[in-house]
Amino acid sequence: MSSEMSIPSSLALQQVLRKSFQHLETNQKTWHSVLAECIPLVGSVGNLAQQLRALSNVNIPNTPLQAFPDLQQRLHFKLVLALDIVLEKLNEKLVLLQSVRDSHSNQLMAAFQLYERDADTLDLYTCTQRSPVAPSIADMLEWLQNAELYYKQQFLKRKTLLHSLMPDDLSLLESTPERWDSLETSSGEEYITDTLFRVSFFVESNKGE
Amino acid sequence: MSLRVLTQDSADRGSQRCRVGLGLMSTHGLNLGSPVLVYIAGGTCLCTAWPRSDLTEGFMQIDLKCVTPNLIAQPSLKLSLGPSQLTPLTCSKLRHIKVTVVVQSVDFRKKTPLHIINELVKDMMKGVYVRKKHVVNVEDWDAEIKYVVVEEVSPDCDDAGLVTAKTSVNIVGTQTQRHFQRQLRDKPVDPLGGLDEVCASLREMLELPLFYPSTLSSLGVSCPRGVLLAGPPGVGKTQLVRRVVGEVGASLVVVRGPEVVGSRPGESEEALRAVFARARAEADEGPCVLFLDEVDSLCPRRMGSSAPENRVVAQLLTLMDGMDQSDRFLIVGATNRPDSLDPALRRPGRFDREVVMGAPTQQQREAILGVLCGKMPLAPSVDMADLAQRTVGYVGADLGALSREAAMCAIRHDAQRSGGQEIDMSHFQQALKTVLPSCLRSSLGRTDLAPVSWEQIGGLQDVKLKLIQSIEWPMKHPDAFMRLGLRRPRGVLLYGPPGCAKTTLVRAAAAASHCSFLSVSGADLYSPYVGDSERALAQLFQQARACTPCILFLDEIDTVIGSRSGGESPNSVQTRLLSVLLNELDGVGFKTLERRGTQRVLQAEGHEQSPADQQKLDYQEVCNKDVMIIAATNRPDSLDSALLRPGRLDQIIYVPPPDPEARLAILRVCTGSMPVDADVCLEELAAKTELYSGADLEKLCKEAALLTLQDEGMGACSIKHTNFLKSLDAMSPSLTAQQINTYQTPLS
Numbered sequence: 020m021s022s023e024m025s026i027p028s029s030l031a032l033q034q035v036l037r038k039s040f041q042h043l044e045t046n047q048k049t050w051h052s053v054l055a056e057c058i059p060l061v062g063s064v065g066n067l068a069q070q071l072r073a074l075s076n077v078n079i080p081n082t083p084l085q086a087f088p089d090l091q092q093r094l095h096f097k098l099v100l101a102l103d104i105v106l107e108k109l110n111e112k113l114v115l116l117q118s119v120r121d122s123h124s125n126q127l128m129a130a131f132q133l134y135e136r137d138a139d140t141l142d143l144y145t146c147t148q149r150s151p152v153a154p155s156i157a158d159m160l161e162w163l164q165n166a167e168l169y170y171k172q173q174f175l176k177r178k179t180l181l182h183s184l185m186p187d188d189l190s191l192l193e194s195t196p197e198r199w200d201s202l203e204t205s206s207g208e209e210y211i212t213d214t215l216f217r218v219s220f221f222v223e224s225n226k227g228e
Numbered sequence: 229m230s231l232r233v234l235t236q237d238s239a240d241r242g243s244q245r246c247r248v249g250l251g252l253m254s255t256h257g258l259n260l261g262s263p264v265l266v267y268i269a270g271g272t273c274l275c276t277a278w279p280r281s282d283l284t285e286g287f288m289q290i291d292l293k294c295v296t297p298n299l300i301a302q303p304s305l306k307l308s309l310g311p312s313q314l315t316p317l318t319c320s321k322l323r324h325i326k327v328t329v330v331v332q333s334v335d336f337r338k339k340t341p342l343h344i345i346n347e348l349v350k351d352m353m354k355g356v357y358v359r360k361k362h363v364v365n366v367e368d369w370d371a372e373i374k375y376v377v378v379e380e381v382s383p384d385c386d387d388a389g390l391v392t393a394k395t396s397v398n399i400v401g402t403q404t405q406r407h408f409q410r411q412l413r414d415k416p417v418d419p420l421g422g423l424d425e426v427c428a429s430l431r432e433m434l435e436l437p438l439f440y441p442s443t444l445s446s447l448g449v450s451c452p453r454g455v456l457l458a459g460p461p462g463v464g465k466t467q468l469v470r471r472v473v474g475e476v477g478a479s480l481v482v483v484r485g486p487e488v489v490g491s492r493p494g495e496s497e498e499a500l501r502a503v504f505a506r507a508r509a510e511a512d513e514g515p516c517v518l519f520l521d522e523v524d525s526l527c528p529r530r531m532g533s534s535a536p537e538n539r540v541v542a543q544l545l546t547l548m549d550g551m552d553q554s555d556r557f558l559i560v561g562a563t564n565r566p567d568s569l570d571p572a573l574r575r576p577g578r579f580d581r582e583v584v585m586g587a588p589t590q591q592q593r594e595a596i597l598g599v600l601c602g603k604m605p606l607a608p609s610v611d612m613a614d615l616a617q618r619t620v621g622y623v624g625a626d627l628g629a630l631s632r633e634a635a636m637c638a639i640r641h642d643a644q645r646s647g648g649q650e651i652d653m654s655h656f657q658q659a660l661k662t663v664l665p666s667c668l669r670s671s672l673g674r675t676d677l678a679p680v681s682w683e684q685i686g687g688l689q690d691v692k693l694k695l696i697q698s699i700e701w702p703m704k705h706p707d708a709f710m711r712l713g714l715r716r717p718r719g720v721l722l723y724g725p726p727g728c729a730k731t732t733l734v735r736a737a738a739a740a741s742h743c744s745f746l747s748v749s750g751a752d753l754y755s756p757y758v759g760d761s762e763r764a765l766a767q768l769f770q771q772a773r774a775c776t777p778c779i780l781f782l783d784e785i786d787t788v789i790g791s792r793s794g795g796e797s798p799n800s801v802q803t804r805l806l807s808v809l810l811n812e813l814d815g816v817g818f819k820t821l822e823r824r825g826t827q828r829v830l831q832a833e834g835h836e837q838s839p840a841d842q843q844k845l846d847y848q849e850v851c852n853k854d855v856m857i858i859a860a861t862n863r864p865d866s867l868d869s870a871l872l873r874p875g876r877l878d879q880i881i882y883v884p885p886p887d888p889e890a891r892l893a894i895l896r897v898c899t900g901s902m903p904v905d906a907d908v909c910l911e912e913l914a915a916k917t918e919l920y921s922g923a924d925l926e927k928l929c930k931e932a933a934l935l936t937l938q939d940e941g942m943g944a945c946s947i948k949h950t951n952f953l954k955s956l957d958a959m960s961p962s963l964t965a966q967q968i969n970t971y972q973t974p975l976s
Contacts, residue, residue: 124355131261138259143250146260147279157260157279161245167355168243172369175351179371182344210239 028137029145029156033221035133036159039126040218043166046119047211050170053115054203060109061199064184067102068192074098075189099186109181116177120170127163134160153221162214169207176202230308231288242368244293244356246275248314249285253277256316263357263388267313271296274359274388277316294357294364297412300375322389324382325358328401330375330408334512337402340372346399349376353391360386374405407513411477420464420471421599422592422624426583430455430472433581434515434558452580454548454559456523456573458566459585460774462625462666465562468585469519478515481507481557485525493536497543504547507557516557523561524568541570548578587623587774590616596624600631607652615656621665621744621775633659665744665775679739685729686897686922687890691883692733695720698879699737699856703777717879718813719857721785721872723864724883724971725963727923730860733883734781737858746772747781750788753805761801762808769812772855785859786866806868813857813876864971882971885921885963888914894922898929899947908949919961919968931955 079091087093134141134156146156154162180198184191231248240247246264258264258277266273274294280287288309292299329349331337352366353376364376379400381389391397403411420427433452437444457465473480481503488499507518520526530538548559561579563569573579588596594616601612619627637655682692698717702709709715722730738745748768753761772778782788789806859877861867871877886894892914899910917925932951936944939951 134260143254143259143279147250147283158281160260161278164243165239171351171354172242175348175369175371178351179348182340 028140032130032133032137032141032156033153035130036156036163037222039130039163040159040215040222042126043123043163043211044215044222046123046170047215050116050119053112053119057109057112057199060105060112061196063105064102064109065193065196067098067105068189068195071095071098071102072189072193102186102192106181106184113174113178113181116174120167120174123163123170124167127167130160130163152224154217159218159221162218166211166214169211173202173207230310231286232308234287234289236289236291240289240291242293242366243291244274244276245278245289245291246273247278247280247287247289249287250279250283251285252311252314253279255311256314258316263317263319263390265315265317265359265388266290266309267315268309269299271299272359272362273299274317274357274362276357292365294359294362296361297363297377300363300365300409300412317388319357319388319390320383320385321392322358322381322383322395324396324398325353325378325389325391326380326398326400327353328377328379328403329373329399330377330403330405332372332374332405334404334509336372337404342399345373345402346397348373349399350395350397352376353395353397354393356391357388358391359388360384375408377408404513407479407510410479420467420624421596422588422594423464423468423585426457426585427468427472429581429583430468430560431476434472434476434478434517437556453557454561454577454579454581456566456569456579456582457560457562457585458582459564460587460623460666461564462623463585463587464624465564465585466519466521467624469517469560469562473517473519476515478517479510479513480517480519481510482519482521483526485520485522488526489540494539496536496540500540500543500547511557518557518559520559520561522563523573524563524565527570527573528568529570541573545570545572545578548573587621588627590620593619593622593627596627597631600628601651604631604635605650607650609653610651610656611653615653618660618742619665620742620777622663623666626663626666630656630659630663633663680732680736682736682740684897685732685736686893686895687886688729688733688883691722691881692736694879694881695733695737696740699743699779700741703741703743717856718875719859719877720879720881721864721867721877722858722860722881722883723862725885725921725967726862727921727962728883728885729922730862730883731783734779734783734858734860738779738781741777741779743856744772744775744778745781746778747783748788749783753788754801762804765805765808766812769855778855780855780857782857782859784861786861786863789868789871792868792870806871810870810876884971885919885968886925888918891917891920891925894925895929898926902929902933903946905946905948908947908952913952913956916956917961919963919965921961921963924959924962928952928955928959931958 074091074094079085079087084090141156147158149155149158177199180195180202184195186192231252236245236247246266253259256264256277260278261276264275264277266275268290272295273290273292275290280289327349329345331345348371352369352371352373353364356364358364358378358381360378360381362378364378365374366376367374383389433455457468459465470480483500483503488503489496490499503518507516510516527541527544528537530541532538559579561573566574566582574582594612597612597615597619601610619630622630634651634655637658638649638651641655642649682696685692698720702714722733724730746768748765753764755761755764768780772780789802789809792803792806857877864880872880892910895910895913899908913928917928920928929952932947932955935951935954936947
């Protein structure tokens, strides 16, 4: 009796999950592209930092450029301005990353809400039943959760990195590209790709119907 | 069925999942991701239930993301759990939480504005189930924020709450990780007994600038920053500091004197500066106490001009002066020889306050014993008040040793017979024999005396009564003394012909009252150096005062203390000793260092002293105040008259040679342990022994016994009357009528 009852709700949940994974795929693509766009920007932060360092090392009155008034201050101003612009752009990218994170969180929340609503009719055995083409509901919820955690952590790390930058701390600015790269964990990326492979049959199966 | 706890998968780290089998989930009515509380190792962990990926039963993996603080300090998990240790919780969405944030470095705390920290915390906490007084571990985010301590949740409930995007996060404080972890580690502090007043005063100094900084600044006063604790060893100075620091949650930087002293010139000063820098850094993270233990070794009185210690002293002085208002740490020094400190250290601005912790009074001892024995299984026969009365002169450390020894006795006793492990009074009595008060340990008059009861002294009823009046009554009935406005006498002089039990009387008095008992003779005091004897006597009094109530016994006082009226030169050692004694007996007052017990009630505590308390304190004063002198002499005429006036040796008791009745009593006591024939007539002997002293009578009995052995061989089993008469014939009395006459003329 109960298994017959739970079939419709499990189907509905599977539908939502399917949609979530489709979203995850697009999200992952957006995430990747945004990160790829960030790389030159971060590189230029490092560049500008090096230029600022060079400027602070040189003593302009001792060079042929001494004829130009206030050259050091002007150059410094220009470089800082450029740095500001780059950081502004990076912030925009950050907002994009945030939107990816949020949209994924919303998907997950929707799936969970649906599950909680129907939790009385969905018994645990139905939730943990796996078939050759489809993983169990529990597994899929878990993967979505892990992906959410990954996005949250990645976003937070990048955000704190950008927040910690100070215009007067040159060494920190110079090391920005390396630190940005080091935040990329291959295992986390792979996990999401793996997940998407694992659910590919399940996601595709719907399209066939 | 118990669950085996396995380490969690790396993919689960930070997910707050608790992996269990499906069967367990359904028996507990758990759904996927529903919050569950796990009781482990004295704490709880809030998780979300999740089935294991292989769906097997009997195993459990926990992610310790949200736990009670004690699990952070010791994350060792038991290897198995019972299913009853899981409790499903209902869950509500939270509107509001109050948190304390634990960050890694002071730098981050200083540089990062609060709204950014707030944003970060909000991001981290979103989707996490929390519970009041739990700590959320966010170390795996690799951010500067390490832990988030949930102080309050709203709506307030005991169940789990989910932090959502709509939950507002209020940060009530930030702490550094080091400070937080130390606080967790230092939590369990042993309570201290009998030091409440000192404790409160120290805590007040620590907390005032911390909690009411604006009040202090508006008053325009700077808070005291230095306290000197002075007191004899073992009263608990170091423990007190540790306890207060633990209570306030401050960090503690300890400097032990010898540790900072280096061999190369300048090394010690540098070490000292480093210590102050460390304290300053700690003070940035929270309240901090810099504790200079045994400060007398670090800062001795400066002498000469170029001693290397002088530089250390100077460095310490400048460092203490150089603390500015922003340095919010308190310096506490502890010493048992405050007089050997450099005087420059003891002025306001350096050590502002000096707290004297004397040897504990009777009430304090009772409190200390109460704390020490709090965890011991005591038999109902143990009377703490009685024990406190017997342990005169014991400091906290001695009492600790005493209770430990008593417990050991109980264990030894219990090993012989099986039964309930209880410590009763007999164990404490046994321990009292082995643990002696450390106050008197190095004192020169410390004597071990075999206890003598009043019954063992024949006759002398009047003298006994007078002694009991002046020694035992003030101890046992302080309320009666208070009521009638009486004071216990300062001193008692026993005089009388030799051999009439003066010394034995004192012994009995000491045994009957549980006082500490010091006995000095001329040999203890005299020394070839000028001034040494006087100092020894003064020191003796000082020690005696430290462990009052105390009886100081000066036997043969006429030889120790001279008289100014006699023909002796006015500057002899005896007359100088006399002046010391007069001063000590009736001096102007105590030295501040010898203060004991409770002196003042703190205003800040808002604690009114009830009249009953006050009365109790007064009683205590009666028996705690003074050292009692008992002097004995057989030449009262050679004593200085100043010594004999009321207020000094005010009870002058003549111990007469025994009259016939007394002689009979003495003979009874002496023959009590001897097998005497039925024909022995003690009354006849008593009548025949006119002018015999107690000592003579004892000798008479001994002689009779020896004569018996001589006559009848070693097998003799009873003493005949003839032997007594024989020995009486052989002896002559040691007293003469003329001698007795001189005693009976009243003392001028």
